[in-house]
């Protein structure tokens with residue numbers, strides 16, 4: 001038996017094999033900033049999964065992200081030639097200092113012009129949108145995940161996918177006495193079981209990813 005961290009490292013290596021030269025440089029900068037800031041970016045195996053799913057979602061994709069940091073997760077939407085499938089990516093980040101890191105990165109032009117970086121509360125931004133989304137990633141404050149989903153249930157296109165990160169919350173969901181953020185995720189697991197608007201799949205990838213598909217009406 002191999003320890004999980006060795007298998008995890010193997011999956012990370014697989015994920016980055018297909019990057020082109022510019023993507024490898026950008027990836028190294030993203031990893032560098034994550035280390036410098038001790039920032040909890042989306043793990044590579046979750047990112048690689050989302051990247052792999054992009055072609056199945058069609059063309060001219062309109063993507064919303066709740067909790068974007070400096071763009072690490074957004075890298076996965078575009079990498080490995082997925083850029084042409086994407087129309088717009090709405091990034092939302094409430095921390096003011098991270099925008100400077102986002103701007104410092106050497107994004108390819110055809111990616112950058114599709115990324116709308118909103119510094120501020122992602123839920124407020126989402127509520128102001130009248131457009132519909134093909135895909136969303138929920139990766140902001142854990143206690144706001146459910147509220148984000150409630151808003152998104154009106155704003156996802158039929159068959160649109162929502163990815164929710166940190167659904168294992170490093171295993172804390174199994175502890176006896178839990179913090180508020182952890183309780184919010186436990187409640188969310190329960191709440192998802194009752195949802196009529198979405199078909200739900202939980203994947204034990206990285207820190208746990210739930211995938212929701214908006215039902216056609």
Ligand SMILES: C[S@@+](CC[C@H](N)C(=O)[O-])C[C@H]1O[C@@H](n2cnc3c(N)ncnc32)[C@H](O)[C@@H]1O
Nearest residue numbers: 041042067068069072073093094121122140141
């Ligand atoms: C786990 S990090 C995710 C980062 C990003 N998805 C990535 O992979 O690099 C969570 C981020 O969500 C941000 N956040 C938390 N609540 C938010 C909110 N209400 N609106 C916008 N951003 C929020 C935090 O400031 C933090 O930078």
